[in-house]
Amino acid sequence: PSALAVMPTEELPSLKTIVVAGEACPPELISYWSVGRQFVNAYGPSESTVCATMAECSPECSVPPIGRPISNTKIYILDRNLQPVPIGVPGEIYIGGVGLARGYLNREDLTNQRFIPNPFDNSKVKSQKSKLYKTGDNGRYLGDGNIEFIGRIDHQVKVRGYRIETGEIEASLTQHPSVKQTVVVAREDNSGSQRLVAYIVPLVESNITSNPELSNTQINSWQNLFNQQIEEQNSKVTDPLFNISGWSSSYDNQSLPEEQMRIWAGDIVAQVLAHKPKKVCEIGCGTGLLLFQIAPHTQAYYGIDISRISLEYIQQQILQEPEKYAQVNLAQKRADEIGDIAAQNFDVVIINSVIQYFPNVEYLLQAISEAIRIVKPGGMIVLGDVRNLPLMKAFHSSVQLYQATPSLSVEQLKQQIDRQMQQETELLVSPELFIALKEKHPEITHVQIRLQRGMEHNELNKYRYSVLLHIEAQTAKVIEPLVEKGVGVNYEDIEVYLKQKQPPAICFSGLVNGRVENDVLGVELVSATEEVKNVQQLRQKLQEKQVNGIDPEKLHELSESLGYSLELCWAAQGGAEFMDATFVRSELAAEGMVLTPLTQKSVIGGNWGRYGNNPLASVTAKQLIPQLREYLELRLPEYMVPSGYVVLSQIPLTPNGKVDRKALPGPDFANSLSTEYVAPETETEKLLAEIWREVLGIEQIGIHDNFFDLGGHSLMATQVVSRVRQALGIELSLTTLFESSTIAKLAEVLVEEQLEQVDSNILEQILAEVDG
Template structure:
């Protein structure tokens, strides 16, 4: 057995005792040294284990057709992209002997990427967050995603690129506890170099059209005892709330805040949804092997199930017959995955590009926002399709300074004014005005708003001399001291006023008029 990226040996110590030969590779010398220390313990005695420090795509010195099984478990999400994954799988397939297997565990589903980030941001966002703010948080999280998400269809298409692969089985992860692993991830088994996998005739039923239920399905299997039975389009109880959240956010008439959205989801009925574990459990009661995979590899989270009657000879490894949608037309490989390096490139490239342009162009010509694309969208006649260009992200741009929140009321007011003028979600106190795309027109807007809020003289030159929230706040504080105005108290009062509702403001104004 060959395990790529064996880490600290979580699988190795459990599986290696059953192997004649076990090779573990990993790029981390620290992890491998830990494994070596454990292997040195006399009670373990595993001379069949050997370790190599290398990247996962390095198969130098590994003989072709020399392993029964190659494992990549809980590691592909850390790969830099689909091209790297392709190189690794090419090497893994080459290392497996005929009738061997490549197991890829813990793969994150690309069709469920939007649902995944919706679930995470809905959990993390404060209850007062508006629907539009939540959408922006989800959009930002997607753009900054550094894990590799893979479309399950990739592994079916892979068979046409690597003809040694005779069967690709994609299966949902087991577990009754709802978490990221069970809801959004899946496992893959590739069979290599054997005779093409036979596909028997299978009766397929649509779960909803046939009006099926778990008890009804049990009765059907027990009464008719089919050798093979396929069920497609089973509504996934694991993802019911997440899918509903995606739909509600897309609906302009949906809940207005995160709190309202959570309340709506808490009332969602589970009727009609089925946890895959309920169907796997049928295999514990009746003589059937149960195989569960995504339904059509779509983003609706539904799944398909196959029931295969158990045989007396149950010793050899078993794979499910090919699912009805296994034959997919191949697309460019980058269509099957996200680009985890895009956010890394953005963090490095955008500040460098902005600095370069500031040296070459007048301030007003430096773009206020940068959007990274894999390619420009083109119209049928080959020209840039301007309508298809995405809008700039309204969240904080990539800057040289890390985000630092305001430390006092004055910085909070100044930062909020900057955010409003730039139309950003937030601004840090060390963010540079020019790096953010600032120019003279924006500078006038900022200083005018500050002048309206603070009864001190604030000339335009202050902003260019002190081009961060922190430095500009210090300038305002000095100006306040010279004018004998406590600008921090003014800022505190402004914050309190902004937190008042319209009715509260009207009541205060009415009370003031009565006193006058």
């Protein structure tokens, strides 16, 4: 069922029968997948040759049974004394019959423990007596003869003296209309007590997750953040035509080097100008990083943005050289509301470094649909600086490892990584979404996906990429290169191959990307906690590992030196650390359309949400969790209501598709912090603690707890700034909050501000009296 849950939800008319087994099947899966076909819920461990019972389920099946025994199989539900329990009473499931295995190979002790003599076999000769397999599963017979699976006995937990079957809690939760999937476990808190924690995957279609108000609030929050960043940093701008206000590193919060930013912007500019556009529309033009470089080469340039202050800034710069930028038109609009611009026919539409601020994949699809409407045949859409979803964990692991103290345990590091992933407020997108778009929009005739340029490794070229969508392109020639496997291939191998064989077109598929190789390895080491215990050991282990990856920029230099054009994109097959490098003779590449393994990959559209994360997850959780708690309180005894809730985008699975309980993240990140709790004492500290509690959704916050360690981020920071302004009348800058990110430090800053205001007021009074 867990594997079925992540399948694309689309019509499959030729699929007539589905059989699920291996774990409990949620009712909503049956409700969707059983329509118009036979849906069988099967049960049986490997010890009974996999299948022991089967039940055909209908869409109305609220609690799916596991059915009745198949032929030559017997099912007994027994108590601890091996006596049958009455109908409706839970007991352990025992299996007998010809399908039973003889035992475990070379494991006589375990065989005797799990394969017991059948107490209901009347054979007098002991050696001829049949066996029963003790499953360790809880179940009960229903009145109609079907069996209901309740859960694993080893998933029974004891909390506050009560023995609890977590499967019953899961069954109640999955009946909530906003819940898609859930797992309930008992976890130990800091005091050593057991407490119940529910892990929830919300339904994307539910009222909470699809609430347009949440999306609008998210967009407005980004708008406020952009405005504030530009206003705060205007005085620091060295080149007004290259204003990189707000571009800071995720690792140390310092401004990204201007040289690296110019390379990043130049990459996108080069891709646009290569198309020689006369009319360009840029959706999300910001402070004009691209506009001021591209507009002089065009006849018309339309720039739209949600930030009024950004547009005012651009207009101020245009007034300095009005003739040079006379072709520029600006408008304040959202990406999904282009409106009257739709009357134009553009050669190129640019959506650069904007997608990450969209509230969900649906909004992205709407923005792309709007862009397609205004591109003329033969034009293209350039989507730049797209954050790569498959590298999401590698990115957060890399950042947290960089920031961690050497003594931090790997378990604590893992919790911090999980927290950052759950708190992610930006949209990350799988490259496969753009391949699948061809099915949704037949106007897209060709897709190019490219790694970003740059010799210096940074988060912009390690974890982001650009996409070119060609609209109704008329191509005279299709270039399909020979594909060679890149496993074990290094830079020198490629150089020798190209120089000696001089192929017209060749793709090396599955090369190791040297930019991200170490970060992906870090994810693996963090997961294998038995190998390393703390951050210091983890860093040492990473240094010792042999690095075999190829630097992507070196391949670009090689291709240019040998007269090749290079298409460098994420690999069509394998993990996120692999890339495909397609070399085509420059004169040949200019003649037609180059196909790469990734862009030829068969990708199914529909269920678009799986191609991106949910930036509204933390906001959704704040609304959903109180509802779930209240829902359970009405249906279960108080001691069965979980005290902790974690909302996930998906439940982690083992390689064989079952729930991986060991991979579930810790529920209470505030309790896992290394700082000792110190309560707020002064009025300012108490006020800040209250503001942080409301914004972060955490009950206990000490004055030395770091705002960002508690799950705070830029959008939440703007809320803190706004509430401080309302409460104290003090204009707190975002920079100050980043620099003074504990209540103790921030309270000191605010007290100083208040004293300065008092001194200023007293001085004004004295001067007024003197003037009087």
